Amino acid sequence: MNDGLHFLCQITDLPEKTFAVAEFSLQEELSELFTLSLTLVSKRADIDLESLLLQSVKFRVVFNGVEQRQVSGIIAQAVLGDTHTHRTIYYLTVRPALWRMNLNQDSRIYHRQSVPEILKSLLKKHYILADSQLNEFHYTREYVTQNPSYRLTHRANTDPRVEGQETLFSIFESYGRFQKDAEAKPFVQRRQQAVQNQRQAGSGQSNCFKLMPGKIFDLNEHPIDAMNTRWQIVTIHHYGKCPQALQEASGGSGSYLHNEFSFISGYQDWRALYRYKPLADGDEVATVVGPAGEEIYVNEDGCIRIHFHWDRYDKADENASCWIRFAQGWNGSGYGFMAVPRIGQEVIVSYLNGDIDRPIVTGCTYNGLNRPPLDLPAEKTRTTFKTRTHKGDGFNELRFEDAKDQEEIYLHGQRDLTAHIQHDTYWHIEHDHKQRIDNNRYSEIRADDHRKIIGSGKYSTDGDVSHRITGSQHLQTGEALVAESGQETHLKSGGKIVLEAASEITLKIGGHFIRLTPGGILTSPNLLVGQGAAGAGRGLSLQLPEGVEPLPDVKSPKSPVKPICAVQAQQEANWIIDNQEDA
Secondary structure, eight states: OOSSEEEEEEETTSOTTSOEEEEEEEEEETTSOOEEEEEEEESOSOOOHHHHTTOEEEEEEEETTEEEEEEEEEEEEEEEEEEOSSOEEEEEEEEOGGGGGGGOOOOEEEEEEOHHHHHHHHHHHTTOOOOOOOOSOOOOEEEEEEOTTSOHHHHTTOOOOOOEEOSSOEEOOSOOSOSSHHHHHHHHHHHHHHHTGGGSEEEEEEOOTTOOTTOEEEOOSOSSGGGSSEEEEEEEEEEEEOGGGGGGGSTTOOOEEEEEEEEEETTSOOOOOOOOOOOOOSOEEEEEEOSTTOSOOOOTTSOBEEEETTOSSSOSSTTSSOOBOBOOSSEETTEEOOOOOOTTOEEEEEEGGGOTTSEEEEEEEOOSSSOOSSOTTTTTTEEEEEOOOTTSSOOOEEEEEOSTTOOEEEEEOSSEEEEEESSOOOOOOSSOOOOOOSSOOOOOOSSOOOOOOSSOOOOOOSSOOOOOOSSOOOOOOSSOOOOOOSSOOOOOOSSOOOOOOSSOEEEEETTEEEEEETTEEEEOTTOOOOOOOOOOOOOOOOOOOOOOOOOSSOOOOSSOOOOOOOOOOSSEEEEEEOOOOOO
């Protein structure tokens, strides 16, 4: 047993000599999981194949009593072969313990962790021991998603699609995954090194089982001096056979082992070839989230937080996912459309260039909990933009009715309506204009006021009217000027009062009168003309109106706007019109 070449296989729950190795094949490669295929012979024909799955295996190659190398893994597949008189053949496929992670499927989000930290937590979760020997700095990533459509352990080792340069050729890809150059530079370098892997490469054969991917060896006594240098194994395929294990079917042959391998220069860093990041399957739906007690949660850039329905690990609060942008209908620097989705709303999430780590909210959807603001399908002809009062029961709404002969623009304000027009406002109402104000109205005109009524004017005031004119008042009627006072009429002039009539002026008190005509002055009978005191009037008691202050902090647009609209306010409306020169 101590002499010659021997292949040994030990399975955890079985005695050491349960199996003899008749043949094996071991395929290894840098940045890949190895595959060990074993053809085993046993005197037992009753071994339960299902019990072998995921059992630990130790495969050893021993030469003249000295162990050359040991390969450890778990059984991924077990197959029962032919059964002969004294032996049964079994075929086992052995993979590394890390392969077990392929049997799991999960979706989760990692927050503010680097790739090594993510891998460490995953390996710990699956009870896999790993040796970490990282020499380079790894940046913390704000947001990384593990998706069931592919394995995070694979994509965590991929490089970004960034521009790389070579002496004679260039590789350019327009889409990059990094917002900061400092984070992207290491990946650019690795991408370039991966392209140069085959710059100096070769292949060979040997019977040395100690060779493995990453192993560096020195080649000597090669007829070409340039080959006598240091090399590094990249891939290797071991194959061994022990015919003695088959006993009568051995044909008298002895055990042998050989391998075929590829290698590169031992003085260069090998990098895994670039693997494009798998694309997201498509759009998803999620729920807008935020702190408890809040209805709206947004940052200074207009980003929101969402919680995916498949996320079993994060709470549906302000720490879920990451800050995610929301697509608006129109935007620019300091202008555009802005409507922030609120906590509890269902939104549609898309992914930029299919990158699962670059989500963007592209819209909102109604569902069984969030119902539309219209009674559908009865109100299908209506188009509305309706909001809800923050932490209240009110709402604002702009609604359009397009039913034939019922067309309407409806505006509802829960509280105030403020409009700032920096040039002209033009209203053309082809039918009636009705306005009702349940409280006070204040109006201030800084220049002239022009009004023209083609028909009649009717005015009613239940209280007092104060009217002050700093200049002159001119009043002209086409027929008669009739005024009636319930108690007193008092006219007072600082200079003179002139009453002029073409035919007659009459002063009448009770049964007495004085009438002035072009022919003379006529009086009533028994008119007494004597001495006495002058009568006194009530006197002027003028109340001046309150002015209207300009709107504070109004940002002026670069060009004048002339809107035409119909408005209705529930409580108060302020309108400011500035008289500016035409541009």
